[in-house]
Amino acid sequence: MYLNLSGAACLCFVLCSGPVMAEAPGQPRAPSGKFDWGANRLDPATLEKQIAGDQAEVNLDADILDRELDLNHAVAIAVNRHPSIADTIATLAESTSAIDVARAGYFPQITAGLGGGNSTLTGTGNSTSVSVSQMLFDFGKVSGAVDQAKAGVSRQQATVLKQIDTIAQQTAGAVVNAHRYQVLEQIAKEQVAAVEKVLLMSQRRADAGVSTRSDPIQAESRVQSARADLLQVSAQKAQAFEHLRTLLGGRFAGTIASLPEDKAALVALNPDPNTDGIPDVLAAKADMRSAIAQLDVAKAQRWPTLTLDISQNKSLSGVNPSTYVPDGSYRSIMLDVSWKVFQGGALSAQIKAADNALASARSRVQVARLNGSDDARSFRELAIGAKGRFGVLERRKRSITEARNLYREQYKLGTRSILDLLNAEQEFFQAVSDEESVKHDFWINLVGYVAATGAGREFYGLNKTVVQGMDVLP
Template structure:
């Protein structure tokens, strides 16, 4: 297990360097938050991830629990008794006595139950470690999505506020021209209606921004503050086939399914052991003291006795009502289930990887096309305004051109968000979206193998861990999110022209 972990760590080195370099090239101001910083905070303070780590520590304990079945057991007992009524014709019966004794039982042969039980527990530990990797990648994917959602929704609020401002100016100009008889009341009504709709869209965008900020706080543990442009993701695959090939080798869900299949095969050996002979050895001894309660008139009376014994016990099951065969068939059926689960997991990972890759590539093309649409709509809006000034275009033409320009900008912002999230999903499907891959900083990384090594050979009955304590912080003291937008340019829409919204 250690060798495999070291090999994975070496493979991940180039991935760590790639994203770390990307983050360094976009060094932010002191008070700003980077995507890498948000991931580091979630890594340290996300309760779902902390709970998964605790669950894996509980899973680790199954190995020493299974090993205990094959180790000697030592027991002691003490007894004190007062005989309240002694038969009248019994001169040797004591009035009281005290005794102490002990026994050592050594399992010699258990039919393979212990060996296979330990083997199954070890496989499940490895499966749990893979599940922990998957949980880590899932949390990171959610954080990346929430981070990009906040940037997207801030941009959409910013665009809608600019649109409301432009439409307000248009309405004022239309009203002024109506006063001098240059336009009709219909033109004013059209401007009023479009402004009212824009204000409704702005309220919707603000509500969505608040929801995205609350989701971010839930995942990261802190409110998003001045989020910086995300770094370029390193080592993205050149093709869907390359992504699938890496995913089949490194995806944690596939590894977990494989280890659970191995564990289910070991469970068959455990079930078969129930009909095998069992051999154990025992050594016992006792000391009895009658506390001088035997009559002194009894010749050769002994007030103390000692005894010791050693032996072996062979248990040979002959008939158990069909239970062993039922248990074996049950374990075999569960192995068949695990085989099919592995195939289903593999299919799911292949589909997930190809789908994420396709979404990433599609959104790259959408970005390119939408950038052209934004530029074309900007020119169209400028031309419609100029043509309106000479009377060849109506107010409705201007309003439509402004709406099309806004729609194109919103679509571009959404496409940039979707492209980045899809690219990260490709890395996650490939098994390349964990803390070691992403260069998470801020302290030593959590190593589930360390706890397993600590407990796997533990045989002391009093080796408890400290009392459980809450590891992550509550968000009850995080201020409620609002729809304010930080000053400056949004990384998803670039510089904003204060005159025409471009």
């Protein structure tokens, strides 16, 4: 329905609406009066009251009662609790409704109405009407819309997989770091105990007069330094466990199990990894399918749509305006062909836009493959480098262990200074710490590699399981 106002009516509207204010170019209008919705202020207290309701509180107080937590179990707990995965699953359920909406175009469209009015020909009357329209053939308009909706569901499925992989990678990384600082804390405790033994030995030798009083002073200084290192590592361990708590959704007071070296040995660090299964590639492919469907729909708009239209109306009071019969009825059956013959170039523009969308989607597939391959190859090189360093550090630890034992015996015999012994103790525990750090660096990069190649669900045993109500298949 179109509304046409005469010039006099328009003039009246302008005059009645109040004065028209001219504003300088570029000068923003200041909100005022009842139209001020807070565009020029930030008030958290008022905002909190305005959006009060279901606050969806985050609970991190649940206790995880496992005495020992392994990598796969931690990942399983996280992916089944994290709200970001629930968010993507809910969006997936929402997107499936779009398929039903598109498929509705295959079914009859029924409209009913009831109204009344006054006509100069039939007078005053009330009538009811029912109309049924069934699409018979549309050259692929509805099927294209259905394909587009299905592509949207496929894309959201890829988004769910990506979020599962993301949470799995974050949790695995948190477990690795928690295990790292758990081991380093134990090493730091052993270092404190070892240096305290040296201090006790130096005190006894000084009391016996076989060494100077400076020896216990130097040893005491190293003990304090080792205790400070222990406090730092303990703080880092607590931080790592708190981050793990965020991902697990609850407190864990046990210990992290040893990392599964047997599973790590089964991962093939390929120099040219297959990126077909990574979620970003799957999402880009879904975008390409959607673009193809969009192009099909745009091309189908060039052709007519054939529908069968059936309608009936009946006067409840007064004269039927279609038959001029009092309280009469009127029915019709029509085969309708509608064709958008000319729209000012809109159809051509839609086809061009769909072609460009398809070209863009193809490029996104290539970009996703490149990014996935680049990430995988980067993690691969770092993992291989960590493996190589681990062998070097292992040999270094063996040589320092021999020197440490030799210096201890020589100090007891008085042929080696306490400074040499303390340095040997420090070097030994530094070598042990470096070895463990490199081992965990390898695991961090391995976790990144399996995530970048889309192999994380298989690695963590998530395939053929249920994650927040969704079946995860290989």
